[in-house]
Amino acid sequence: MDQPLINTRDYSVTGLIFNGVGCLLWVIAYVVLVREIRKKKFVEMPAYVAGANIGWEFVWSFFYHPDTGLLYSLSYQAAFFLDCYIFYSTLRYGTKQPIHADMVKYFKYFCIINFAFWILFCYFYRNEGYDTLNGANSGYIINVILSLQCLFMLFQTKDTARFSMVLAWSRMLGTGLITVSLFYFFPENQFVKFLGLSCLVIDNTFITVLWRRHGKLI
Known part of the structure; x- marks a missing residue:
């Protein structure tokens, strides 16, 4: 069945606007991340969650x-x-992140297996009826892990010049606006709203810590 360009039949226009702008900010975050990788040869996407992120997508x-x-x-x-x-850059540069020495030898194997695991997880999670029809439940499970891993990586990395404040803001605002849309889309889904608000707290903690180290908000 052909998809409508925008599904205003099942979703409120206000919620769709918040969700659309949030998705756009995540695409911008990825563009910034790609630019930062090319410039710094360092990947701000935590290696242990990179497979989950691309697996869901x-x-x-x-x-x-x-x-x-x-x-x-x-x-x-x-x-x-x-x-x-x-993800390719994670395989190439991911061992520059704080990773246990014993893990380096098996790093690429882990990343590929992790990617395959999350493809199966997300597929079966949706196929067996646990997910919403836009992937919010599984997406936010991964997003909480991503937000926590970003914060942990920041704490473990001494050279915070490797981290982009623009990326941090894009990621926080993107997730935050999508979370707002969930209150319109799924008012009875307390689970996904809890995860969304948790991401907001963690992402703002990340920005605060990075701001204190960088001395600037942008």
Whole structure:
């Protein structure tokens, strides 16, 4: 069945606007991340969650599509293709992150197995009816892990010049606006709203810590 460009039949216009701008900010975050990788040869995407991130995007770009409309589906796919470069860079530069020495030898194998695991996880999670029709439940499970891993990596990295404040703001605002949309889309889904608010707290903690180390907000 063909998707409408924007699904205003099942979702409120206000919620769709918040969700659309949030998705766009995540695409911008990926563009910034790609630029930072090319410049610094360092990946700010935590290696232990990189496979989950691209695994979710792969499932929701090719096996399933968000029922919010074609425009949102295209934003998922744009994020996936940008994440292909990010994941490749993780395989190439990921051991520059704080990683236990015993892990280095098996690092690439771990990343690939992790990617495969999350493809299966996200596929079965949706297939067996645990997810929403736009992937919010599984997406936010991964997002909480991502936000925590970013904060842990920041605490463990002495050279905070490797981290981009623009990326931190894009990631926080993107997730934050999508979280607002969930209050319109799924008012009875307390689980995903709790995860979204948790991401907001963790992401703002990340920005605060980075701001104190950088001495600037942008």
